[in-house]
Amino acid sequence: MSSSTPAGRATIAPPGRGEPEARRSRGLLAIGPAFVAAVAYVDPGNIATNTAAGATYGFLLLWVVVLATLMAGPVQYLSAKLGLVTGKSLPAYVAGRVSRRARIAYWMQAEAVAIATDIAEIIGAALAMHLLFGMPLVPAGLIAGAIGMLLLAARDRLGRRFLESMCLVSLFVIGAGFVVGVLTSPPGLDDLAGGLVPALGGAETVLLAAGIVGATVMPHAVYLHSSLTAERPVDRGHLMQRLRWTRMDVGTAMILAGGINVSMLVLGATALRGVPDDSFGAAAAALTERVGDGAGTAFLVALLVSGVSSTAVGTHAGAAIMAGLLHRQVSPLVRRAVTLVPALVLLASGLEPVTVLVLSQVALALGLPFALIPLLRATCDAKLMGPWRNHRALTAVAVAIVAIVVVIDLVLVGLVVTGRG
Template sequence: MPHELVEPLSRSSVEAMHATVPVPRGKSFWLWRFFAFAGPGYMVAVGYMDPGNWATDIAGGAQFGYMLLAVVLLSNLMAVVLQSLAARLGIATGRDLAQSCRDAYSRPVNLTLWAICELAIIACDLAEVIGTAIALKLLFGIPLIAGALITALDVLLVLLLLKRGFRALEAFICALLATIFICFAIQIVLAAPPVAEVFSGFIPSPEIVTNPHALYLAIGILGATVMPHNLYLHSSIVQTRAYDRSEQGRRQALRWATTDSTVALTFALCVNAAILILAAAVFHSRGMNEVGEIEQAFELLSPLLGAGIASVLFAVALLASGLNSTVTATLAGQIVMEGFLNLRLPDWARRLVTRGLAIVPVIIITALYGDAGTGKLLVLSQVVLSMQLPFAVVPLVMFVCDRQRMGSFVLPGWLKIISWLIAAVIVVLNVKLLLDTFSG
């Protein structure tokens, strides 16, 4: 398109890294194939356990016990389906979700979708800024505003990792994910939650929909779990594998990519559930229903569990979560801007603009309401994310159901029904939240 600004692909552009990660050819051992394709799913899973999840999961567990575990499970199942659709679109067409939107829609529509997606990325970045700043304060005593400003330097980390190749980036992500998992595993052992109550929490309760406060947190969990920018991210980074671009090669790549994302999101489910279970076992069981902020949880965990290491583990996991989310949000921002606008900015400039837009609200809220205001801002950011979901999910489902676009990779009938049902649930829940909000 003549009115678009196009720059050559930089070395650290995600599109420039497509087909750069080798995969075994021929009849190689299945485990080698699994490891070759493993990585993109874990980078996507990062967004499903970022600091925004912590605020909603802690508030949900403290207020309603194990009841919202059903929402965590449902959100995760929806995420598994949606991320498999994103992988299918990228592998089948060679175009990510943002590029597909640019191909299908007029420029005004694309600009609108891009603006909405950028708002979602800023909301996600807001959660990362708050989470990382809180972790720095808890571990090193750095004031919240100073910690928020320090997070702007994360662009250097992202650039360094990208220069070392995509596999180095994935290894960094997986190392931090392992840190988060170990920290929460130890805390769950210390909390020793009642197994029967935990399992009963995975059974949906009508109160989730009828109680406005539960619904607000439920949609916050949905927004924190199924993140719109992850759909753009996944549809692009699955193409980093150097699989055979024939139909058979694409089918094998789709099978392994789906396996990768399903395993990774199951891992994310365990972490998200662990956060909520920890809050329910430690706070709700003691009648401390008002605990809804990360700093409160940090201060109370060690005294209530009788283990000084509990709070430290909590803060370390939070810092690892914030650093991880930083990397994936940067990549998603690149993909969205390049895909919708075909506009490429230097990585440092694009990252600093987005991070600057996220830092400003944190500084303002902290100055006006103190550190306590950031907890409410964190939950609100996840609800904003949920509001953006339909604008990513509906185009994605439309594209993968389009035989002309997908060819033989078009969704089978049963999966079309499930995909549209998920899209409908997301839209209905968001409409109900809006009505409840404006009706007071």
């Protein structure tokens, strides 16, 4: 027997079974999508911006990392809720409410965000292979892209639980890589407390702060999360329960990702303080010299796992964006080529990879309003969401998040226009 949500979504009622067993099964269905999105929160772009911020400015921007994580939680929950309640992804929602010309324009900026994301992930993985195994950068980038494709093929063959499990394992491996460094060079409590006091130190710190926000509240993760939850039918009578489990899924994933991001900056502010912020090689060498061989290797392994796992997630997000906005499925090989080629060109150009990574995250910050404003509008729409529309407190939080992102972007654009950025 089936029923419909306020958006007209066809849903599937659960089969007859004991209620405790059915409740556990419905809860388990809600667990996992947030961990896929969370991998995007600890990709090589995060590593570059957070460690660069710590190495150059100490704990000054720690509050930005914490604030960005606190912003990311409600955003990911709203994205998940939109998919659950309506059965549509955020790109599909936008596509249904704008003209064809506006839809194409929106897709172009979303595609640019996906390319910027993949640039960071491929470059990070390639650089890790280069430093760990001595591989040339361009072949290493090709291998990273191929591994991402294999992971998605395995997901198609083995089911979505494979990708979710892979992402969870990746989060723990990445976290372990940074915790090793932090524990061997622990920060002082006074330093941590001081870093939580909001402050900036000039135009360069604004650029890094924008990069941190863009690397954490990532547009493609917002698009993807709504698509992942839309894939999972839920009976209307059990929707409130599924939303509670979804909040747990998002909260747990954000705590884990947020802790890893804090560890990145803390590692930069302690073991990497004063190390040039434009070279992962210099960072790994400094960790080896100051902390020990294990710390340098753990850092590079974390970078490799971060790049490989997040490139699979990024390609998946790009496919969801194209399917929602253009109403067509594109071969994963074609999607991989579209986003891989720019990364390989940059790897071959001789530009400093870490600088490219930081700038790519700034580009993500500029793309955030295009994801957040439609998401806020959709989840506040009573006709679309019915009784599951945002309540006033959640709306106020979401409006504040959008306002912070827009202000950061306006300041960033102002610095670029005046030549100070």
